[in-house]
Amino acid sequence: MNSLCLDTRGGDLLPSVPRGPRARLRARAAAALFRRAVARLPVRVEFPDGTILGAGADAQPLPRMIIRDPDSLFARIGSQGLIGFGESYTAGDWTAPDPAAVLTAFAREVDRLIPPALQGLRRVLLPSPPERDRGTVADAQANIAHHYDLSNEMFLLFLDRTMTYSSALFTDVAAASWEALAAAQCRKIDRLLDAAGVGAGSRVLEIGTGWGELCVRAAARGAVVHSVTLSRRQLELARLRVAAAGYADGVHIELLDYREVRGEYDAIVSVEMIEAVGYRQWPTYFARLDARLAPGGRIALQAITMPHERMLATRHTHTWIQKYIFPGGFLPSTEAVETAAARTRLRVRERFCFGPHYAETLRLWRERFDTRAPELEALGFDGTFRRIWQFYLAYSEAGFRSGYLDVQQIVLDRPEEHP
Template identity: 65%
Template sequence: MTATVIPARRPADRCSWGDLHRAPSGVRARIGGIVADGLFRRAVSRLPVRVQFPDGTVLGDPTATAPPVMIVHRPDDFAARVGESGLIGFGESYMAGDWSAPDLTAVLEVFAGRAATLIPRPLQRLRGMVIPRPPGSEKGTTRNTRSNISRHYDLSNELFALFLDETLTYSSALFDDDVAASGWNDLAAAQHRKIDRLLDGAGVGQGSRVLEIGTGWGELAIRAAARGATVRSVTLSTEQQDLACKRIAEAGYADRVQVDLLDYRQVEGRYDAVVSVEMIEAVGHQFWGTYFRTLDRLLSPGGRIAIQAITMPHDRMLATRSTYTWVHKYIFPGGFLPSVRAIEEITARQTSLCVRQRLSMGDHYARTLRLWDERFAVHAPEVDALGFDDVFRRMWHFYLCYSEAGFRSGYLDVQQFVLDRRETR
């Protein structure tokens, strides 16, 4: 299908990312900054990275071959932010310009691959005393979820269109075998390959009644309708609902697809297939049981479920589930990543569902994110024209590179799961 013209809908001055141009200066920042500076220098001195300071100091494992470079421009501000806010401050210091990197993903990959050991073990026991907990206002209740979703997905349809391909698909693609060599021109086909594999797994065909939880901008619903299915798709993003309906109508499937602004917990009915792409990450770990029990309730006898989910190692999931992170504060409020084990255990204990198939595709997500980041950089002038400032651009670049580093290091993965009911086998 041809690309949809996206009208400008929101005011240009929409950005409020806090005043990061001035580093914190309170007692906690000063004392914490001294501690953070010492811990940081100690940690990077044994890592395969090259950290350059304005006074000429260079730290990093001297035996490393061609290590990525991190340039600290304002050491005191960097230390103060990290000392006051930990890893949140680390991300904020990049947003503020306290440090930079010619290859940001490579630097972050070094840290991501050693996330469990960067802080000395005795100090890790103090984690709960210094690291903030997620605010109650971001917990994934029906009261809060609409706001959580809006803060990210309602930023601007125009913004997302600048770095997504013409399918407007905002989740991992599935490339051919040569993932590393795949380029921008391969992305749309790879997104369709991902969608088609999910639809195949859920058994979507002529006459299928399909429920999609998390609409995106409508591409999966369009491809399901093209197979002869009738689709009900639910979202909590008004911007996505509006544009998805336009794209569905332009594709000629308005009579087959219904897009509702509705929480997944409020859906009624029975469906032959339930599909959900990278939506469980926004649910919150307290509600994973609710999520899967809802899918179980909505699935018709003999039906199948296909979901795509970003996952993390089970031990890290347990260690971080009460931690408030930079990603929560600036990108995905209320979100949390499950482990494969958590999904399998919850479905086994709380539902009649069972995981039948699973595909790991983390390297595909790393490539997808790299292509998005390159595209975002190319369109920097248009990002500015939409009213997003330089702090936002650094934030978004950090987010994309941070995510890519997680997949490249193996700290993160993305999985496609196919589930059905145990009693059907």
């Protein structure tokens, strides 16, 4: 089985272990590359036969990667690369007491794990993105629904009371805690609204509603909010939450693609939605932002970013995250945002980076998710689904903890309108 169905809750999600002469050859190559790579990483990789690999593997403590089935692990990696590595975790071919720590060690060396000569063969050896990753209007709603329409009740299990599914902004990132998370999410939202100049009477467009917290906080300032989403389940709960807060008259939420929005707005805000646009659609996305922004207005985006060179190298490769978590998604670089904006009248006015805060946000979500197994099972999500999401949350945390990924609040406007 090569893809997930929209209503899948777990079960038989994983493809079978590759077999045959070609698979065996690729597995041997993957095993050699893996052993070569981990030999210089600060991890302790334990094999069933007692072999231990890793730089300083005899020292303690080091993140432990426990390999249960090396044959299956290397067959999957040899066939699918990093997709196979993630599938191996889901299948139980390897495990770890702290998977985020193991993955952080790998993420810190991601550009040096594979020899340069083989990196150039990425498009030949690894799967290409499916047609659904084009980011067209026809594809977009199905891709969004695949993730965000899983279950509002499932997200309620590990998100804080604000139901905010994006990076928080802590007053002290070193002291990040569950008790501080809701306030940190509000702080993040308020900073974005401030950056966009949202106040009483502002006409605000939000692209990507989430579960409505930004709508509520903008309406509390006296703004008139138009929010669009492609998630039916988020739409339902967001409307309920806005009404419960007493702002139903000032907030209009609808199921609508950003490309179909009309009118002009004094402020446009969007939190971690550009990642779902897809790189082919970035020119269209920024052209629509420019067209919808009223004279003198500002745009404030929160975006996850990756290094530009890595972005260019991976944009034609299908990834584990795209296959299992965010079909059609792709992270921009800072340079890509600036280049796409420069094709319009918009320019980047300021950037605020806070990647370490996302690492802690993800840690808190992951820890809470791991404690909610009985409730997840009661909702119909089995052990396979839980392992997929454990890997997703740990994999994402590792990206930010290693510095490979960043999150930014980016403000754009038309310079001639803001002397």
